[in-house]
Amino acid sequence: MSRTVTVVLVDAAGRPLGALPPFDVPDPWWQQVASIVDGVRHRHGVDVAVLRLLDADRPRPPGGHVRYLAQLTEASVAAAPVMPLEPVAVDLAPHPLRQPWAEPGGPARSVAWAVDELRRLGRPVSAVAQQRTWNLSAIWRLDTPPGAAWLKQLPPFAHHEPTVLTWLTTLPLPTSLASPVDQGVRVSVDLSGEANSLVNDAGVGPGVLAVGGEGRVLVEDVVGEDRYGAGEAELAGIAVVHHAVQVRAVGTVGRLVADGVPDLRGARLSGWIRRWLAGHDVSAAAELLDGLDERLRQVRDCGLPDTLVHGDLHPGNVRGDGTRRVVLDWADAFVGHPAFDILRLAEGLAAPAAARLTDAWADRWRADVPGCDPQRAVDLLRPVAPLRLAAAYAMFLAGIEPSEHPYHAADVPAALARAAAETRR
Known part of the structure; x- marks a missing residue:
């Protein structure tokens, strides 16, 4: 096509x-x-x-x-x-x-900022190539002697991505972690040896070179290819590394929220979903919405801690070269329940493979949070995951001019239909 x-x-x-x-x-x-x-x-x-x-x-x-x-x-x-x-x-x-990059002169201003920042870092720019522009981002590649850098510009509802990327690149690497969380659970996990090595080798986000106004962030190049079509074994490896990141994030959720990362913990998620779906035809998911608060209360009782959630952890948002993988595009990140990411990562797999992926994820959380019930949390959140996506698409639509509505208008009813189907499953 x-x-x-x-x-x-x-x-x-x-x-x-x-x-x-x-x-x-x-x-x-x-x-x-x-x-x-x-x-x-x-x-x-x-x-x-x-x-x-x-x-x-x-x-x-x-x-x-x-x-x-x-x-x-x-x-x-x-x-x-x-x-x-x-x-x-x-x-x-x-x-x-209308976003700043969609106005005459907007791209030139953003590129000029990036060129100045790279020059300040001793990296003169030899070429600039525009890659993408739409309601969710504008992206340029800038070639410099040490290698490429990437300029990404984000809309207001995604301005927290640089915060997340900066946190990831300064992620402490302790040998162990024990953090109290809101539910009174204590997480204790050994992060020495293999787990630390996996995180260090994988890279949990691209290196941040500079953060500017109007949603601009300048990041290092990530060598490799986007991992669309990754097989079960590779997805399992992504899940292991991401689990270690989420365990580390448990003790910092308050700071992340204070720095602007969306807070979708517990009842806040329910309110956020209803807020953005107001005005849309939600009849397909009416049963799920009616019982949402009680369902989320049951999820809380499963005993898993809230943490940093990527929000769109599919293999296309992972880039690798065969020896190293880096998770990209944290613009949908929020603080909330870790099950949302494993559900997204398992999408598209055959049922037996998806079950193996989520079972392994549940085993890791049971080892790190004794007494929790991760599998029940996954089952309860399975229909909530597409419902949250429907609300996210509705948020996109509310934040973009009408000419760009075709990007997402069909996504809201499609996600609501998936949520309804999962509710009936």
Whole structure:
């Protein structure tokens, strides 16, 4: 599957110039824009910064014919050849939910900040390549002599990711840990030997180089490939390392919350879900919502501590080169129940493999928190996991301008349907 794209150009002041002829790009995912930038340069000899999605000929990604707004770079404005631009009608009115990187001049300001930060670190930038832009992030690759760095810019509802990344990169490595938690449980786990080695070898997040305003964070490159399609053995290894991270996080949840990481512990999760799903048709999950408070009370009684939750721990958010794996994209992180991450990691596995993964996870928690009941917690939270995702998608929709709603509009009812199906299981 591919995409057909039409690029509508504006100048540095945001004045419309016209639309370039449509062309095809090989990747179907609307937020991926590197191939669009390359296609414009190859066909027309100019450089652009893609600002945002304008519209598409289908209700949701991927594929189809998609229109984007893009700004000519200053160098291209000065030396632009004659291009085959067509007059085009496009709404360029301001919108209160538009992100800084989606405005003319926004990408240039963000890249300039990153270039200055890298120069301060003794890493002059030789090339910049825009990779992605959509409602959840904008991402650029910056090449420097020691290696690449990555600039990521986040919307307000994800501004806590740099906090999490910084915490991960300064993660203490004690030989043991014993931390009191809200439920009165004490966690005691040996973190010497193999567990410490696993965390150190794996890397729990990319190295943070700088944190700036408007949701900007600059991180080190992570060598390897995204681990989409990882097999059961690799997922098991990811789960082991992530467990060690979550055990360490138990004693720091108060600090993480104080620093802006969302607090979705216990009853707060119920209130957060209802808040964001208000106004959506939740009839499919009405039974689950009606009993949510009692279900979460039973989860609390299972005795597991609250900790740092990645929020979207699938293998595509893990990058590895065969010897080292690093967990990426902590923008959905929150403080809450650790079972949410193992449920996400097990998605897509055949039932026997998923059961083995969750059973091993439960064994680790039983060893670290004597008397807890992790398996019951997993069973109780199985329908709550897609319900939480539905609320997260609803939060995204509430925080983005209407032209970008197709990214997530179908996700809310789909997640609610999954929650209902798990409730009936």
